[in-house]
Amino acid sequence: MRLATWNVNSIRQRERHVRRWLERVQPDLLLLQEIKCEAGNFPAETFRTLGYETVAVGQKAYNGVAVLSRVPFAVHHHALPGLPEDDAQARYIELEAGGATIVNIYLPNGNSGGEAGFAYKLAWMDCLAERTAALLDADTPAIIAGDFNVCPTDEDFAPGTLPATDALVRPESRARYRRLIWSGLTDAVRALQPAGRVYTFWDYQAGAWRRNAGLRIDHVLLSPTLAERLVAAEPDRHERGEDQPSDHVPVLVELS
């Protein structure tokens, strides 16, 4: 099985990029974040003609997640279980496909909205940890993937790109990411490339792509039995060099 995650920064601006990428790579599942539209405006028909069925959870202007699949699936949750009922931010889809639970997340950035915005990020991460612990306790094969908005270690961002006060690297964010790892999940990319510069995002500003001043914030986490089947895991840097690209590239994982 081949699965990818990709923050597209507006599906309406990136529809042709996604279409071309699906034709080239042909993954079984593609998890999208920041579709930036309501579910009814998601271009599902475009992807259906390529053999992919779609589920989208969206809202106007911000956030939004979707899953494209060419294998049968069943949607289990349209929001992160445990969050307040009135939380309307479109950041989570959980489904079952290929005998595994697939969780697609767009984790809050945490840099806007002051301390309240950062507190929301941390609460969201606490809630995610509860959810993943429940899946692992039940021995459910699970993949937790998406835009985590966390650089797990200092090796996961280019020197000088972020101040220590940034929500992507603050100790509180990293501690919660580590809790996910310590609970038994495997970071697929780092399992195969334990050290060195691996990035999934390059800012549009200041020539970040040209200087390779990137961040590694898009992750694929695997439950133990799926981690044993890990064959490949790598960001597709090619996409960042395309015309009018997203600031994130796809991360592709292959399981035997």
Place this chain on the structure above:
DNA sequence: ATGACTGAGCATCTCAGA
């Protein structure tokens, strides 16, 4: 010294992204 974005929206600025 360096370089100076992108997308959405009740829009021609503001907010968010990271």
